[in-house]
Amino acid sequence: MKITRKDFLRLSGLSVLAAGAVRTFEAAKAAGQSAIRPLRGSGGAPRKQLAMAIDLRKCRQRPGCDLCMKACRDAHNVPVIADPRHEVKWIWNAPFAEVFPLEQSAYTERNYTGSPLPVLCNHCDEPACVRVCPTGATWKRSEDGIVMMDWHRCIGCKYCMVACPYEARSFNFVDPRPYIEHINSDFPTRSMGVVEKCNFCAERLAAGKQPACVEACPANAIAFGDSSDPNSPVCLALSASFSLRRKPELGTGPNVHSIV
Amino acid sequence: MRDRVWIYSGLAVFVAVLTCPFWYALARAHAASRPPQLVLPANQTQCVAPVSFMRASHMQMLLDWREDVVRRDDHRFVAYDGKIYQKSLTRTCLGCHSKQQFCDRCHAYTGVSGPYCWDCHNDPRHLAAGVTPEAQSMRAGGFDRTQSMLSHFPKLTTSSPTSRQPEQTAAGRTP
Numbered sequence: 001m002k003i004t005r006k007d008f009l010r011l012s013g014l015s016v017l018a019a020g021a022v023r024t025f026e027a028a029k030a031a032g033q034s035a036i037r038p039l040r041g042s043g044g045a046p047r048k049q050l051a052m053a054i055d056l057r058k059c060r061q062r063p064g065c066d067l068c069m070k071a072c073r074d075a076h077n078v079p080v081i082a083d084p085r086h087e088v089k090w091i092w093n094a095p096f097a098e099v100f101p102l103e104q105s106a107y108t109e110r111n112y113t114g115s116p117l118p119v120l121c122n123h124c125d126e127p128a129c130v131r132v133c134p135t136g137a138t139w140k141r142s143e144d145g146i147v148m149m150d151w152h153r154c155i156g157c158k159y160c161m162v163a164c165p166y167e168a169r170s171f172n173f174v175d176p177r178p179y180i181e182h183i184n185s186d187f188p189t190r191s192m193g194v195v196e197k198c199n200f201c202a203e204r205l206a207a208g209k210q211p212a213c214v215e216a217c218p219a220n221a222i223a224f225g226d227s228s229d230p231n232s233p234v235c236l237a238l239s240a241s242f243s244l245r246r247k248p249e250l251g252t253g254p255n256v257h258s259i260v
Numbered sequence: 261m262r263d264r265v266w267i268y269s270g271l272a273v274f275v276a277v278l279t280c281p282f283w284y285a286l287a288r289a290h291a292a293s294r295p296p297q298l299v300l301p302a303n304q305t306q307c308v309a310p311v312s313f314m315r316a317s318h319m320q321m322l323l324d325w326r327e328d329v330v331r332r333d334d335h336r337f338v339a340y341d342g343k344i345y346q347k348s349l350t351r352t353c354l355g356c357h358s359k360q361q362f363c364d365r366c367h368a369y370t371g372v373s374g375p376y377c378w379d380c381h382n383d384p385r386h387l388a389a390g391v392t393p394e395a396q397s398m399r400a401g402g403f404d405r406t407q408s409m410l411s412h413f414p415k416l417t418t419s420s421p422t423s424r425q426p427e428q429t430a431a432g433r434t435p
Contacts, residue, residue: 143333150330151380185350185384191376206335 049145050123050200051227051255052214053237058221060115066093068118071216075201077189079179088170090198091120091213099258100244117258118213118222121168121198122246123147125253129160129169144226145255146200156193165250169197227255296369301356308339308352319375322349349381359383 059065072078072091079088096112097104099119127147130138137153138160140146161169175192183189187203190196201211209215214222225232230239234257243257307314309321325347328334337345337352345352357363359378367375 141333148330152326152330183382183387185382185387188350188380188382191379202333206333 047145047228048143049125049227049255050205051225051234051257052120052200052211053223053234053243053257053259054118055219055221055223055237055241055259056112056115056117057259058219059117060111062219063115065116065218067216067218068213068222069093071212072198074182074184075204075212076187076199077176077180077184078196079176079189080181081174081176081179086173088172088176088196089168090170090196091118093117094119099246103244103260119166119168119246120213120256121147121200122166122252122254122256123198123200124255126251128163128165128252132159132163134159141202144205146202147197148199148202149195149197151188151190151194151196154194156195158195160195165247165252166254169195171195296365298365299358299361304356306341307356308337308343308345310340322353322377325349349377350384354383354385358385360386 069091073080076090078090081087093116096108096117099117100108123146125145127138127140130140130147133139134157135153135155137151137155138147138149141148156171158171161167161171172190172192172194177183177189180189201209201213204211211222211224214224223233223237225234227234229235237259238257241259243259245254245257248254309317314321325337329347335347337347339345360383367373
């Protein structure tokens, strides 16, 4: 069969059009899937994600309580530096207006002045800090969703601190060791020039223990567990009460909930 | 030729002065050629790997352990003889060895000025004696940048190095 020049051009044009149409269709299909993301645990294998729920109603009963923060400092050799420019924070108290700026009112101000409001790293679903880290020193652990840090790899560029909308990361501007009251030899300290933050007590979880703050709370105000498991303490606590997350509108998917 | 004595003695002094760096280096090399006196653990006879391997590759093994523990949450080390150890510098290595009498002595002898493990990792024996590792290193001339800060904490600078526990009383290996 002889093919004319006209037929050849016609066929070529049609093939290009067909290929383009298939690709467009596939892209549209993928976009449609990602736009409506299924709830975690529904559809496909549930992905484990550790989460925390802090019952602020119980915290309000104990003004001035800082046992969770103290336990964290002792477990992880977190220095106590008075100068706010050099402060190192893993779990700390923040004013309500700063934690939930859109929810503040005269009543929240009255209720939360002087009472503890612990905040910590949210171990986000989409951690901004991980996206920006140039060395891979911070990453989201696939087994349990903890946003981990490798202090050996941190070059101290502080990009993650800029990216984190929760100010959950601190930089060691000075050598932290002199500011640690009792060094826990089981856990390393950090050196000057390294960023650090809460690690959801990954080292304690590896030993089968609960996080230090959860264990230290005398009121059992902190529930911890896998948010993909409906029977975990954190899911039970969250399904029983109303809770807030910090700045969920940013799309980071924070995993620390405050029961107000 | 009445000055012969002066000329020859002057020449001898000149040659001696000229060659004194060589004599000095030779003398030093002779003194330093003694191998370091390493204190071996009293409570164990076998390390996590054969001595020849540890001598040559302990640094690579520590790096591997570090990657496994930090990156892969893998804390279990199966030794060549089937024994199981925890991948931990503080618990496993320092559970037997003394940093001061083992690590430091050999590193000083071989002129390994690093490694900076101890900027962050702790030596439990020294902490028990109230001395932070860097306070100890500072006496050896390192970590100058912390000197001024440590002056606010007399506890860290006044402890005597002799108050630490002897090697023999070291805690046993953590499984």
